[in-house]
Amino acid sequence: MNEGPDNSADDVFVAKARQRFEESVDRMDGATRSKLNRARHAALAEAGSRQPARLQWATGVAAAALLAVLVWTGNQPPQDVAAPAVADIEILLTEDSLEMLEDLEFYSWIDLDEASEMPPEPENHVG
C-alpha cells in the first residue's frame, strides 16, 4: 500500500496550488480591485433598495385580495336595486317601528309584492 506517500504528494501539490492561487489574488491590479469595490457597493445598494421578501409577499397578497374584492363587487347587482333594502332597515330600526319586527314576514311579503310590480330594469345596465 503506497497511499501514504501518494497522499503526501497530493498534499504538497494542493498546498502549492493554493499558494499560487493566493499569489495571483495578491497580484490583482488596482483597477480590478476598484471595480470589485464598486460592484460590492452597488450590490449592497441594490439589494437594500428592494423590499424584503416578506414585504413583497404581503404586498402581493394585498394586491390579490383587492383584485378579488373588485371582481366580486363588479358582479354584484347595481346599487339602486339594493337601496330599498337599506331604506327598509332604517325604517325597521326607528323606535316607533319596533312593532313591525313582530310582523316581519308580512312586511317582507309586501316588499316582494311591490318589487314584482316595479317596471323591469333596462337590459344594458350591466355594462
Added chain:
Amino acid sequence: MNGRIASFAVSCGLPERAGDSTLKSEAKLNRFFADVEKRALRIAEISVRDRDEALDLVQEAMIKLARNYAEKPAEEWTPLFYRILQNRIRDWQRRQMVRNRVMVWFGKGNEDNDFDPVASAPDPAGRAPDDELESHEAMRGLEDALGKLPARQREAFMLRTFEGLDVAGTAAAMGCSEGSVKTHYSRAVHSLRETLGEHWQ
C-alpha cells in the same frame, strides 16, 4: 396611562433598533463580501476565462445573497454565495455554448470569444522579478490545466483548495453529496498532477 406611555416608547424605540440592526447586518455583509470577493473573482475568472464577465457574475451573486439570504446565519454565507456563483457560472457557460453553436451555424465561428491571456492578464504594475514571473507562469499553467477538467471536478478543486471550504461546505456549494465531492476532488487532483507533471512549482 403609564401603559400607554410605555407602549408609545416601545413603538418609538423599535424603528431605531430595527434600523441599527439593518445597518449592522449590512456592515457584516459588506465585510463578508470584501473578504471573499477577490478569491471569488479569480475562481469565476478561471471558469469563464473573462475578467469582465467574471466581475458581472460575482456582482450578481452578491446581489442575490444580499437580497435573499442576508438573514441566514453568517456561517452559511460562504457555501450559499459559492452555490449562487457556481449556478451563475454554469448558466453563463450554457449560454456561451448555445451562442457558439449559433455562431458556427452562421459560419462566424467564435473569434470574438477567443481568450487572450496577455490582454486579460493582471497588470503586474512594475513588479516583475523572476519569482513573480515564475509564480505567474505557474498559475497560468494551473489555470490551463483546470480549464481541461470536467466542470464538476474543477468546481470541487477550486472550492476546496482555493476557497478552503471543507467537504460539507463544498457539497452545499455544489448541491451534491459529500461522497461526490470527495470523488470529484480526488480525480481533479490526480488529473492536475498528471497534466502539470512532477516538476510543476
